[in-house]
Amino acid sequence: MSIQVKDASIFYGDFKAVEDVSMSIKPKAVTAFIGPSGCGKSTFLRTLNRMHEVIPGAYVDGKISIGGQDIYGAGVDPVAVRRKVGMVFQRPNPFPTMSIYDNVLAGNKLNSKRIKKAEADSIVESALRGANLWNEVKDRLGKPGMGLSGGQQQRLCIARAIAVQPEVLLMDEPCSALDPISTAAIEDLIHELKSDYTIVIVTHNMQQAARVSDDTGFFNLKAAGQPGHLVEFNPTKQMFTKPDNADTEAYISGRFG
Numbered sequence: 001m002s003i004q005v006k007d008a009s010i011f012y013g014d015f016k017a018v019e020d021v022s023m024s025i026k027p028k029a030v031t032a033f034i035g036p037s038g039c040g041k042s043t044f045l046r047t048l049n050r051m052h053e054v055i056p057g058a059y060v061d062g063k064i065s066i067g068g069q070d071i072y073g074a075g076v077d078p079v080a081v082r083r084k085v086g087m088v089f090q091r092p093n094p095f096p097t098m099s100i101y102d103n104v105l106a107g108n109k110l111n112s113k114r115i116k117k118a119e120a121d122s123i124v125e126s127a128l129r130g131a132n133l134w135n136e137v138k139d140r141l142g143k144p145g146m147g148l149s150g151g152q153q154q155r156l157c158i159a160r161a162i163a164v165q166p167e168v169l170l171m172d173e174p175c176s177a178l179d180p181i182s183t184a185a186i187e188d189l190i191h192e193l194k195s196d197y198t199i200v201i202v203t204h205n206m207q208q209a210a211r212v213s214d215d216t217g218f219f220n221l222k223a224a225g226q227p228g229h230l231v232e233f234n235p236t237k238q239m240f241t242k243p244d245n246a247d248t249e250a251y252i253s254g255r256f257g
């Protein structure tokens with residue numbers, strides 16, 4: 001599903017963290033957000049599934065539509081939005097007391113009343129296959145999710161996110177806690193997942209943005225304490241070879257940030 005953002009400004013109480021962002025995110029493609037610390041990448045990402053507003057006093061101005069639906073429209077249930085727009089966080093966060101099997105199903109159990117065993121087994125297998133984890137865990141599905149390596153835990157969290165069949169996957173620095181081999185596994189997975197999902201990823205790693213994304217948005221801050229804004233949004237290839245903006249060029253060539 002495509003995501004259309006029009007004049008979004010994002011607040012924490014009186015503090016405007018992000019100002020006037022407009023962009024069009026393509027369906028079944030990977031879009032990366034880059035930019036220096038504090039420019040509002042994560043804040044903006046969390047507005048795409050209404051996670052921002054769980055912080056008291058936090059709100060969004062402007063319009064955000066996903067697949068044509070205004071997700072902040074009157075009567076829209078934020079829980080339904082979050083079901084459609086899944087999220088994977090920086091640190092793998094499997095539920096510590098749950099088995100691998102139950103971790104994958106955690107979202108489904110919240111959403112629906114009862115799932116038959118055969119259906120549950122099939123959801124678990126296809127989500128774990130989708131997350132490239134099945135072969136590593138199929139013989140120990142009843143063991144705790146916490147017993148996996150960091151990279152496996154992150155793939156388990158991706159399996160949990162895709163088990164509810166979302167349309168969009170948001171990833172907030174999904175590799176920042178991982179070693180290079182696990183990072184490569186997640187990047188390969190992102191590449192495969194984009195044939196089924198619209199993926200938006202925040203990353204500090206510009207090489208990663210260049211490797212995994214089709215489009216890139218560069219966010220920046222005019223000065224500390226000022227709101228972040230979107231400087232440039234372009235196909236990744238162009239962004240990393242011939243950016244439109246001099247500040248983008250300075251950032252990607254490592255002159256600041």
Ligand SMILES: Nc1ncnc2c1ncn2[C@@H]1O[C@H](COP(=O)(O)OP(=O)(O)OP(=O)(O)O)[C@@H](O)[C@H]1O
Pocket residue numbers: 012015017035036037038039040041042043044055228
């Ligand atoms: N819960 C919060 N309450 C108040 N202000 C916040 C909160 N979370 C973030 N901010 C502020 O909003 C601004 C944007 O932060 P955000 O974490 O979105 O930036 P970022 O670009 O993702 O940074 P980083 O790359 O360091 O993760 C910062 O000024 C930050 O201090």
